[in-house]
Each structure stands twice: as C-alpha cells, then as structure tokens.
Amino acid sequence: MRFDRRTLSAVLLAVCGAAIAMPVFAEEASTAPAPAIIPLPASLEMDGGCFHPGKVVHFAITGKLTDRRAIASLAHEVLRDAWHHPVTIASARERVDLRLVLAADAGANPESYTLRIARDGIVIRAATETGLFHGLQTLRQIAAPGSDAGAGIPALHISDQPRFRYRGLMLDSARHMQPLAAIKQQLDLMARYKFNTFHWHLTDDQGWRIEIKRYPKLASISSMRKETVIGNPDNGATARDGIPYGGYYTQAQAREIVAYARARHIDVIPEIDMPGHMVAALAAYPELACTPGPFDVYTTWGVSDDILCPSPQTFAFVEGVLDEVMAIFPSHYIHVGGDEAPTTRWIQSALAQDIIRREGLKDEHALQGWFLRRVEAFVRAHGRTIIGWDEILEGGASPTATVMSWRGMQGGIDAVRLGHDVVMSPTSHAYLDYCQSKARSEPPCIGNDLPLRKVYEFEPVPDGLTAEQSAHILGGQGNLWTEYLKTPQDVQYMLFPRSLALAEVLWSPKQARDWNGFLLRLPAQLAELDRLHVKYRPLGAQ
Numbered sequence: 438m439r440f441d442r443r444t445l446s447a448v449l450l451a452v453c454g455a456a457i458a459m460p461v462f463a464e465e466a467s468t469a470p471a472p473a474i475i476p477l478p479a480s481l482e483m484d485g486g487c488f489h490p491g492k493v494v495h496f497a498i499t500g501k502l503t504d505r506r507a508i509a510s511l512a513h514e515v516l517r518d519a520w521h522h523p524v525t526i527a528s529a530r531e532r533v534d535l536r537l538v539l540a541a542d543a544g545a546n547p548e549s550y551t552l553r554i555a556r557d558g559i560v561i562r563a564a565t566e567t568g569l570f571h572g573l574q575t576l577r578q579i580a581a582p583g584s585d586a587g588a589g590i591p592a593l594h595i596s597d598q599p600r601f602r603y604r605g606l607m608l609d610s611a612r613h614m615q616p617l618a619a620i621k622q623q624l625d626l627m628a629r630y631k632f633n634t635f636h637w638h639l640t641d642d643q644g645w646r647i648e649i650k651r652y653p654k655l656a657s658i659s660s661m662r663k664e665t666v667i668g669n670p671d672n673g674a675t676a677r678d679g680i681p682y683g684g685y686y687t688q689a690q691a692r693e694i695v696a697y698a699r700a701r702h703i704d705v706i707p708e709i710d711m712p713g714h715m716v717a718a719l720a721a722y723p724e725l726a727c728t729p730g731p732f733d734v735y736t737t738w739g740v741s742d743d744i745l746c747p748s749p750q751t752f753a754f755v756e757g758v759l760d761e762v763m764a765i766f767p768s769h770y771i772h773v774g775g776d777e778a779p780t781t782r783w784i785q786s787a788l789a790q791d792i793i794r795r796e797g798l799k800d801e802h803a804l805q806g807w808f809l810r811r812v813e814a815f816v817r818a819h820g821r822t823i824i825g826w827d828e829i830l831e832g833g834a835s836p837t838a839t840v841m842s843w844r845g846m847q848g849g850i851d852a853v854r855l856g857h858d859v860v861m862s863p864t865s866h867a868y869l870d871y872c873q874s875k876a877r878s879e880p881p882c883i884g885n886d887l888p889l890r891k892v893y894e895f896e897p898v899p900d901g902l903t904a905e906q907s908a909h910i911l912g913g914q915g916n917l918w919t920e921y922l923k924t925p926q927d928v929q930y931m932l933f934p935r936s937l938a939l940a941e942v943l944w945s946p947k948q949a950r951d952w953n954g955f956l957l958r959l960p961a962q963l964a965e966l967d968r969l970h971v972k973y974r975p976l977g978a979q
C-alpha cells in the first residue's frame with residue numbers, strides 16, 4: 438500500500454505512451470504513476486510493464502452469473518470506449534484480453550473485487566456480480582476513453598472494497614422534478630463512482646410526484662402548484678412567478694428507474710415525508726389535516742404548520758400509500774421523513790390531545806414518535822425497515838428504525854448510542870444544495886458555503902464512539918434539495934465535482950484520504966465528465 442504520506446509530487450510520465458498526470462511518490466516514479474482512480478482503491482500496486490490489447494479485444498466470463506448479459510454488455514462498453522477496437526467473446530483457443538471471474542472465494546465483502554492488469558491480459562475477480570461491476574468501473578477509469586490502444590495500459594494489481602456499505606445521494610424531485618433521462622444519467626454517474634444508494638425524495642409541500650392509484654387526486658391535484666416564489670423567502674422574497682408547475686412519475690416510470698438502478702447495483706429508497714411536509718397531499722385530501730382547510734399546494738419554500746392529523750383516516754391513507762410504494766420499490770428501507778413537523782396544529786387539535794391523554798404521552802413530540810412507531814409497525818409487517826430524519830429520535834423511535842442525521846452529527850451520535858443504525862448526512866459537509874463558494878457568481882443556492890474541500894473533509898465516524906457504536910454508522914449521503922435547481926444542468930452543477938469527493942470519503946480507506954492527491958486525480962475525471970456532457974462546476978470558478 439502506498440498511502441503513507443511521503444513527499445507527494447505531481448509527475449507527468451509517459452506510461453505506456455499515455456500521458457497521465459498523477460500523484461506519484463517521488464521515489465517510486467521509476468515504476469509508473471498510478472492511474473487517476475476516484476474513489477481511490479483500498480490497495481493499488483504498480484507492477485511494471487504494460488498490457489496491449491489485440492486488434493480485436495477478446496473477453497471471457499467464468500462462473501455462474503445470474504445476469505451474464507448485463508456484465509457482458511458493461512465489459513463491452515468499457516473496452517469499446519477505451520480503444521474503439523471490435524470486442525468479441527473469446528473462443529477457447531484465443532488469448533483473453535479481459536477475463537471476469539465470479540468465484541465464491543474471491544472476497545468476503547459483498548462489494549469487493551480484485552483487478553490485475555498484466556502483460557498477457559486483465560483479470561477481474563469477485564465473489565458477487567456487484568464486485569465484478571465495481572471492478573469494471575475501475576477498469577473504465579484506467580483504460581479511459583481516448584487512451585492510446587497501441588500504447589497500452591500499465592500493469593498493476595488492485596484489491597478493493599468499500600469502507601462503508603451505505604454510499605448514498607438523495608435527489609429532491611418534489612420541489613422541482615427531473616426528466617427520467619436525467620435521473621438515469623445521474624444513476625450512470627453514481628455507478629461510475631461506486632455509490633450504491635439513490636434516495637428519492639418524492640413528496641413535499643410543493644408537490645407530490647408519485648402516482649398512487651388508490652388516491653388519484655395526488656396525481657391530479659397534489660402534483661401541481663399554481664406558481665413558485667421568486668428568490669429566497671428566507672431573505673424576504675414573496676413575489677411569485679405566476680407560472681403553474683407540476684408533474685409526477687407514473688408507477689411504470691418509477692419501476693423503470695428501480696430497474697435501471699438495479700442494473701447498476703444501486704438501491705432506490707423512496708421517501709414519503711410525514712407527518713410534516715405534506716401540504717401538497719392536504720390540498721387534495723384536506724380531511725387528513727387537523728383543521729378544515731382548504732389548502733393549496735405550497736408555492737413558497739420553508740416549513741408549514743399544516744401537517745397530517747394522527748387520525749384513523751390518516752393512517753388508512755398512509756398505509757394505502759405505503760402499500761403501493763412498497764410494491765413499486767423493493768428496497769430494504771422505506772424512508773418516512775419525520776423532519777420539520779411543527780407541533781402547532783397538534784397542540785390545537787382535540788383529536789391529537791385525546792391520543793396524548795389516552796396513550797399517556799408526554800407531549801406532541803412523543804405523539805410524533807407514537808405516529809411513526811405505528812407507521813413503522815406497518816412497514817415492518819411487510820418485511821421492510823424504516824429510515825427517517827434525525828427528528829424521529831425526539832419522540833422515541835423504535836430501535837429498529839435507522840436514523841439519517843442531517844442537523845449536524847449529533848443526532849447520529851445520539852442514535853448510535855441508543856443502538857440505532859445511522860446514515861450521516863450533516864448539513865455541514867453533505868448538503869449539496871449549499872453554495873460551493875462565497876462568490877456572488879454562484880447560481881442560487883442555500884446559505885452556508887460548502888466548498889469541494891469541505892466535502893472531502895467529511896468524516897462520517899466521529900471521535901469518541903466505541904467500536905460497537907461506530908459499527909452502527911452504515912455510511913453517509915449527500916443531499917440535493919432542489920428549491921433553486923430547476924433544470925438537470927442546475928442539478929449537475931451542484932453534484933459535480935462535489936459528489937466525487939463524497940464518493941472517496943465513503944469508499945476509500947480513511948488513511949488513504951489525501952486532498953492533494955484527490956486534486957491531482959480530478960482533472961482526468963473532469964475530462965470524462967466533459968466527454969459525457971455533464972455540466973459540473975469548474976475548479977476554481979469565481
């Protein structure tokens with residue numbers, strides 16, 4: 438391993454004829470500079486020499502794969518993009534340029550793989566198809582498109598596995614929604630950087646975006662808002678644009694996203710945010726509120742006092758919605774939100790106060806706990822697990838609930854001490870809707886700035902936890918709220934390159950973290966993003 442911090446210098450060497458500027462430890466430059474891989478593999482050693490593909494690139498797969506076609510077509514794509522040579526399956530007598538081996542003994546971690554590039558061929562070994570998939574993504578970065586086939590690629594061996602098993606990005610499709618093609622492109626990019634979880638925020642005050650057949654007005658009414666606030670209401674903005682905005686994903690479209698993600702070894706976690714952030718649903722079904730309404734789908738940003746009332750009809754609604762949601766999304770986790778639910782309406786509601794009395798609850802926060810525990814029991818009865826924002830701790834969450842810590846790290850620390858599993862996504866380091874610099878030229882963004890370097894400095898496991906508590910930190914997630922992000926390009930500008938920093942935080946060994954090395958590896962990735970027409974924020978943009 439080469440992660441001890443010796444003097445690092447950027448050396449530009451002609452490796453196998455391909456010019457790749459890489460971090461190289463000066464005294465090791467005699468072998469070859471390591472390729473620009475993000476996230477950095479757990480272990481990488483250069484072996485000397487080069488592999489040269491044949492005029493026709495042959496590949497072979499060994500082992501019992503359940504989806505041989507998917508892996509074969511990815512291998513095809515990677516090899517063809519790299520060298521533009523014809524690619525075929527090797528016959529028994531031919532030399533094999535790339536061999537994929539699925540073997541039960543190839544690694545204990547379900548996402549691990551080894552990749553060996555030698556003079557006579559490339560071999561990727563893994564115990565799972567996910568491992569092979571990650572190995573191919575690494576190969577894609579080594580044999581980058583445009584690399585000179587005649588020159589070949591450097592011999593090396595990599596043994597790789599993730600530091601964290603949960604590596605997520607959340608996309609808010611409620612405030613502004615994205616075309617399916619844009620979501621698919623995001624999933625493609627996530628797969629390249631080894632993210633494995635797409636958290637899809639599908640409902641909020643300003644729009645309900647998933648078709649629910651039992652409640653058709655969620656599509657016809659809750660998905661549309663009359664207009665949208667212009668500017669930031671936190672700075673006093675009140676003017677509206679007068680332009681209706683809306684839309685929703687049909688169940689068939691949501692299934693299409695699930696399948697697309699699954700083919701890229703990414704789980705999709707749907708979020709139905711409750712009991713707060715529900716104004717859009719109340720606009721269609723006002724009987725679910727504690728006051729008579731009427732309600733309009735929210736046209737400004739922020740938090741509303743109008744939330745679900747904990748009534749029998751609300752539970753029937755929630756269960757009806759979750760039934761359909763669980764049928765669409767096969768994920769282990771169902772996200773039930775739980776954030777930013779003011780107690781105002783419950784304080785004034787006879788129904789809510791009766792429950793507090795009857796159940797011997799301390800206050801309205803405890804009532805939210807009671808509400809979500811009931812929802813949790815329903816979700817569990819369907820074999821799933823709930824995950825919620827850290828507010829779910831305030832009312833006493835069931836120990837089987839997983840907590841997503843967003844208001845800093847403390848919620849996560851408290852949660853692991855109580856024995857919960859935790860995903861860390863603190864505003865301080867993981868809020869990708871926050872501005873990327875203090876420059877006035879930044880596009881509309883939220884408050885505190887979160888530059889690339891700060892994302893790179895994110896450490897999901899805080900000091901002071903026992904080993905057992907730390908083991909409950911499943912990983913981390915970047916959250917992209919879209920109040921100010923109207924187009925897929927706006928979304929990409931916030932996601933890239935910051936999500937690459939996050940990818941390295943969540944995948945690479947802690948001791949490998951190296952900001953200068955990351956910066957040296959980044960340009961090769963940005964060149965690839967250029968080739969893919971991804972609109973990322975240029976480094977050093979003012």
Ligand code: TNX
Nearest residue numbers: 776777826843870883918919
């Ligand atoms: C807080 S994070 C929210 C979102 C906003 C976001 C803006 C969370 C659970 N709730 O509703 O979009 O801040 O940064």
